[in-house]
Amino acid sequence: MYDTKAIMRKAFRISKVRNESAIRIRVPGGHLDAAHLSVIRELAETFGNGTVHLTTRQGYEIPGVKLTDLGAISRHMAEMIADIEVACGVVLESPEDGYPAAGTRNVCACIGNRVCRFANFDTTALARKIEQAIYPNHTHLKVAITGCPNDCIKAHLHDIGIVGTVVPEYDPSRCIGCEACLDNCKKKITNALSFEDFAITRDEDYCLRCGECILKCPTGAFSRGKKLYRILLGGRTGKRNPRLAQTFVENATQDIVLGICRNLHRFIATYIDQSKAKEHMGYIIDRTGFDTFKSFVLEGLTLGPDVKVVQPTNPGYVYPRRP
Ligand code: SF4
Ligand code: SF4
Ligand code: SF4
Structure with missing residues (x-):
């Protein structure tokens, strides 16, 4: 008998195939040293079924691993995951035990100004700073960063979307x-x-x-x-009430972006409905009201005269529920 909750909290997925799991590897900002690909290949060929899935959140997922191998897998990938996280300033206390948390999802980013001429900043660098601000944590949170308002990364579908502007x-x-x-x-x-x-x-x-x-x-x-950055709030997918995010803060500096990211978990931890397995932040804001959210996440931040805080009003599309 396996403790599936404990397995999932370490970022392994529970497969529909009995006694199997899948390894998930975070890639903050979607950018990785090529040397790590050889470890990903080894993991897939040694423990998995020889294939690798690219996730919707720019990470890697290696299917077909045995639940009995999870300890050996964690030890095998310890150096790689520690290295990826150290590049973000996150120090994993025991990388040989695998990831310490999975709730806060991989921070996604478009390719940014290292390649794209439209980009207004280095999205990978900011993604790594945000990873340091929000990970490890068990609260369910999705953040994406887009180098310009074209929004190739679909930041409008995230709890928090960061848009680079100039x-x-x-x-x-x-x-x-x-x-x-x-x-x-x-x-x-x-x-x-x-x-x-x-x-x-x-x-x-x-x-x-x-x-x-x-x-x-x-x-x-x-x-x-x-x-400057535009911070979007409240985007989500999901079955019943998908919604596009709207502007929450206009003209934010990087310090404001990081300060808000640091404050998010405190808001979620204070107001989450414990009876629900993983209530998403957007639903918590819908329940508690925007002003409560705002007072939590802006606490301790100096906004400056150019910064505008706006209340998103988009209710999203609601699929009707049968009476
Ligand atoms: S969102 Fe903008 S910066 Fe990012 S890849 Fe697309 S066009 Fe380039
Ligand atoms: S700023 Fe002046 S020179 Fe430049 S594109 Fe516009 S009209 Fe042309
Ligand atoms: S005026 Fe504003 S919206 Fe128009 S191209 Fe320039 S930056 Fe973009």
Whole structure:
């Protein structure tokens, strides 16, 4: 007889195949040293069925391992998981015992500015800092980071989504009036630019701070100003009430992002309905109210005059329940 709860808390999955499990490996930010792939291959070929699944959360899952081998597997992958977590600043006390928790899911990120020209920051670096802020922990929490408002990582479907933004700075002395920035914003984004009196003006109320006008400008009249973050709240999938996240904080600094992430578990631990196996944060906020959530997660943070805190209002889609 196995303690399935204890097995799952160490990030192993309980398989539908009797006496089998699957190994799950966290990859914060979805970015890994290639050397670790040889360990993943060894694990799959030695303990699993020789295959590896890429998870929806950018981790690895190795199916077909025997429940009797979990101790040996933990010892075999100890150096690798310690190395991955140390890169995030997380020190695992006993890596030879495997992961200490699984509730807080792998932090996902798009590829960011190491590769993508649209990216406004290094998503992997931030993912690793957030991993340090939220892991290990048993509370169920999903965080994703997207380098620009294109949201390739689907941050709008997470409890917390971090969107990289940039303030475009305009130098009229370099502007030749070609309107390439304006045409692009009008066609593809929010039509936030106007050309009047031989100069471009940007409407703050409509600008998403995606930074595409900077990329389009042939003369450098638009350049990169402050990098700030938009924090989205309350996204989720799920059977009955899926929902897109909405803006919670606009113009957040990295310190605010990390401070909020650190405070999330305290809110969840205080208000979670213990009768439910793993109540998701969005449902807890629905129950306790936004103001309670806000006062917990902003506690101790200095917001500054440019930071805006907004209450998300999207109820999501509710599949009707038969009366
Ligand atoms: S979300 Fe933006 S930065 Fe990230 S991969 Fe997509 S386009 Fe690039
Ligand atoms: S940052 Fe994006 S939304 Fe804002 S003006 Fe430039 S292109 Fe338009
Ligand atoms: S793309 Fe650059 S040069 Fe052309 S109108 Fe816009 S700011 Fe001026």
